Amino acid sequence: MTANPVVRLLKTPRWSPYVVGTMLGVLSWITFATMNKALGTSTTMVRATGAAERIVAPAHADNTPYFVKYIGTRAEPNAVVDWQFALVIFLAFGAFIAARLSGKVRAEHIPDLWQRRFGGSRALRYSAAFAGGIILIIGARMAGGCTSGHGLSGGMQLATSGWIFMGAMFAGGVPTALLLYSGLKDKGGAS
């Protein structure tokens, strides 16, 4: 163990949720006060897909109002890669650095909890993840945001939309989790 407390902290695999929550709150003060931005992520998926459509089917993208709303048209484009897009890309790097400092970053194909309930089929896990991704982004865009935009940013601004979203998210997620994982015996003390 190194003696430097900062290095030791950076190498600690898991921080207190209260410390992490506080730092996320402070990060939001900084983005609000100095960048005039609120944390969010799901709009980036729309921008990315809209940009891909602009490349493969430009006329269709120009005629799809939802894409035009964010990235404009070829004639009058808005930048595809904006503040939030850069944020989303660098989320992966930030998490990689955090994981790497804690030790070796190992590839996870099937999480432990999933494996205990649904077995070791990669095809099944990847299919479920894919379907889950489709479903959740349709929900996020219908709601106008996700856990970061509505949950964190909306929640801290006490936005009515954010708190409705969070309640609904649990109302949808809890029965789904209880149904999917019913009958699963948890390992002694593991969670």
Added chain:
Amino acid sequence: MNAWFADPTTLVLGAITGLVFGFLLQKGGVTSFNVIVNQFRFKDFTVLKVMMTAIIVGGLGIYGMRAMGMDIAMHVKGTELLGNALGGLIFGVGMVLLGYCPGTAVAAIGAGSRHAISGVLGMLIGAGIYAEMYPWAKAHILSVGSIGKVTIPEQIHLSPLVLLVPLAIGAAIVLPRLAGSTRANPDT
């Protein structure tokens, strides 16, 4: 205007914010599939602890700075009662099936989760599907109960700090009593 990239300053600021955000999500344990799914099974309240703490600290800071006269713009999203509620319900189902939300999925890829890549590909396809159904959703869902960019304190005519302080006290009492994750195994 550049059709692809915003100005470099904006991009660098976004990148730094993402770097810190992703770092914190991983250290907080919320890039773990098990932690997220177990929140919805009420076995592990790490997600709730992180979120509520961020909301309270963020809220006290943002409203506090505004109360001190600092010029800080709000970024309140519009309330569309049916869209927020139905979208949130659908989102919750998808989030449990995937085991991540959009931000934590991208962060989880960095932390080694390979199946999260499949989830993010699904999100990109889902964004295309929603773009196709948007005119219908706009006409039939988003218009129902659309009451603008409102906040709870505005609606009930209270100071935001009058809501945030009791919320903070309640959280300080309740959250520590809820189960956390095992520290020995950060992936559990």
